[in-house]
Amino acid sequence: MLTSTVYLISTITIVALVTWGLRSFPFLVFGNRELPQLVRYLGYVLPSAIMVILVFFCIRNANFSEYPYGLAQIISILLVIFVHVKKKNMYISIMSGTICYMILIRTVF
Amino acid sequence: MKEIRFAFKQTVPILLTYLFIGMAYGILMEKAGYLPIWSFFSALFIFAGSMQIVMIPLMQTDTPLISLAIMTLFINARHLFYGIGFIEKFRKMGWKYPYMVLTLTDETYSVLCSVTYEDELDEEKAMFFIALLNHCYWIGGCTLGGIAGQLLYWDMTGIDFSATAFFTVVVVNHWRQYPSKIPIIAGAISSILFYILLGSDHFLIPSLSVSLITLVVLKDRVITKTGGAFHVN
Numbered sequence: 001m002l003t004s005t006v007y008l009i010s011t012i013t014i015v016a017l018v019t020w021g022l023r024s025f026p027f028l029v030f031g032n033r034e035l036p037q038l039v040r041y042l043g044y045v046l047p048s049a050i051m052v053i054l055v056f057f058c059i060r061n062a063n064f065s066e067y068p069y070g071l072a073q074i075i076s077i078l079l080v081i082f083v084h085v086k087k088k089n090m091y092i093s094i095m096s097g098t099i100c101y102m103i104l105i106r107t108v109f
Numbered sequence: 110m111k112e113i114r115f116a117f118k119q120t121v122p123i124l125l126t127y128l129f130i131g132m133a134y135g136i137l138m139e140k141a142g143y144l145p146i147w148s149f150f151s152a153l154f155i156f157a158g159s160m161q162i163v164m165i166p167l168m169q170t171d172t173p174l175i176s177l178a179i180m181t182l183f184i185n186a187r188h189l190f191y192g193i194g195f196i197e198k199f200r201k202m203g204w205k206y207p208y209m210v211l212t213l214t215d216e217t218y219s220v221l222c223s224v225t226y227e228d229e230l231d232e233e234k235a236m237f238f239i240a241l242l243n244h245c246y247w248i249g250g251c252t253l254g255g256i257a258g259q260l261l262y263w264d265m266t267g268i269d270f271s272a273t274a275f276f277t278v279v280v281v282n283h284w285r286q287y288p289s290k291i292p293i294i295a296g297a298i299s300s301i302l303f304y305i306l307l308g309s310d311h312f313l314i315p316s317l318s319v320s321l322i323t324l325v326v327l328k329d330r331v332i333t334k335t336g337g338a339f340h341v342n
Contacts, residue, residue, distance in 0.1 A: 007168070007171065008143070008147060008168065010174055011164065011167075011168055011174065011177055012147070012150055012151055012154060012155065013154075014174050014177055014178050014181070015151075015155050015157075015160060015161075015164060015177060015178075015181045016154040016155045018178050018181040018182055018185070019155055019156075019157050019160065019181060019185050019188065020211050022182070022185050022186060022188040022189050023188045023191070023192065023210055023211055023212075023213050024192070024207075024210045024211065025189050025192065026189065026190075026191075026192030026193050026196060027192050027196055027199065027200070027210050030196050031200075032200065035196060035197060038325065038328070039193060039196070040197075041324075041328060041331075041332070042193050042194075042321065042324065042325070043193045043194035043195070043196065043197075044194065045287075045289070045291075045292040045324050045331055046190060046193055046194060046292070046320075046321065046324065047194055047218075047222040047283070047292075048280070048283040048284075048287060048292035048293045048296065049292045049293065049295050049296030049299075049317075049320040049321075049324065050187075050190060050191070050218075050222075050296065050317065050320075051219060051222065051276050051279045051280045051283060051293075051296070052280050052293050052296030052297045052300060053296045053299070053300050053313070053316050053317060053320065054215055054219065054276045055273060055276045055277055055280060056297075056300035056301070056304060056312075056316070057187075057300075057313055058272060058273035058276060059273060060304070060309040060312070060313075061309055073270075073273070076270060076273075076274070077273065077274075077277050080274045080277045080278060080281075081277060081281055084277075084278050084281045084282075085281065090122070090275075090278050091121065091122075093274065093277075093278050093281075094122045094271055094274040094275055094278060097270065097271075097273075097274035097277070098125075098267070098268060098270045098271045098274050101267050101270040101274075102265075102266070102267035102268065102270070105266065105267050106267075
């Protein structure tokens with residue numbers, strides 16, 4: 001019991017430390033210096049690219065090669081885009097997409 | 110306090126996602142025989158959803174710590190990219206600075222990338238409360254899942270899609286607001302390309318890296334589009 005508790009604590013510690021290391025890396029590198037122009041530029045443009053990649057990351061486990069071809073995800077994402085372009089209200093967009101997805105995975109797919 | 114109210118409004122979609130995934134995690138931990146207190150500590154210190162879930166089977170098989178460290182490095186490597194846009198903002202925040210850095214998850218990052226602060230708000234306080242509230246939702250979800258998961262958990266499968274929907278909304282906003290579409294197109298093309306080439310488990314880091322390189326290479330074109338100047342947003 002004691003060894004397993006020690007193991008558990010060490011596990012949580014090591015995973016937390018590595019995660020913290022990754023999160024603080026850019027801050028440690030550029031710490032208190034004046035930011036290079038390239039890094040400022042990246043700070044400005046990178047978020048857009050990262051957000052798109054995160055959308056793909058969220059749906060990565062869908063099966064695109066055979067039925068249902070990730071259709072529940074694709075349809076719901078298209079709905080979010082459509083509603084957001086029309087209504088420009090974050091809550092309505094997210095709600096409609098999420099409800100659509102929950103209904104689709106229960107009924108159609 | 111108006112900053113807390115503002116932060117809450119901005120993080121509602123994250124509340125749904127974190128409670129749901131957090132509770133799923135808490136239940137898995139409980140089934141694996143770990144007390145809710147361990148779910149609590151994992152949520153408090155690690156605060157990284159997919160890694161915490163991957164840890165459970167690894168811990169059960171007494172995986173060596175070095176393997177766990179390497180695994181964490183791979184799964185959370187995307188976090189390397191998140192700080193870049195927030196260096197100047199966070200380091201002005203005094204005692205809140207380390208907290209902001211260590212709690213920069215996918216979701217907190219995406220909220221901070223998308224908010225427009227109302228004029229009367231203290232921006233630093235609002236940012237801090239966004240990070241803090243998200244952290245609390247996650248700790249709450251994980252702990253609750255461990256304590257009362259089986260009782261509270263009805264079939265909410267799919268509610269975690271709210272995170273996907275949220276990221277999509279941020280993309281649409283960026284598409285409308287940014288003069289240059291190159292960042293979004295670079296992200297989309299590299300995701301699809303590496304997803305097809307490398308599959309769902311390995312596409313993430315190559316996509317992020319190639320997008321970054323593309324944006325560096327195309328820097329002049331992107332800047333021309335933004336009217337020769339860009340501000341750190």
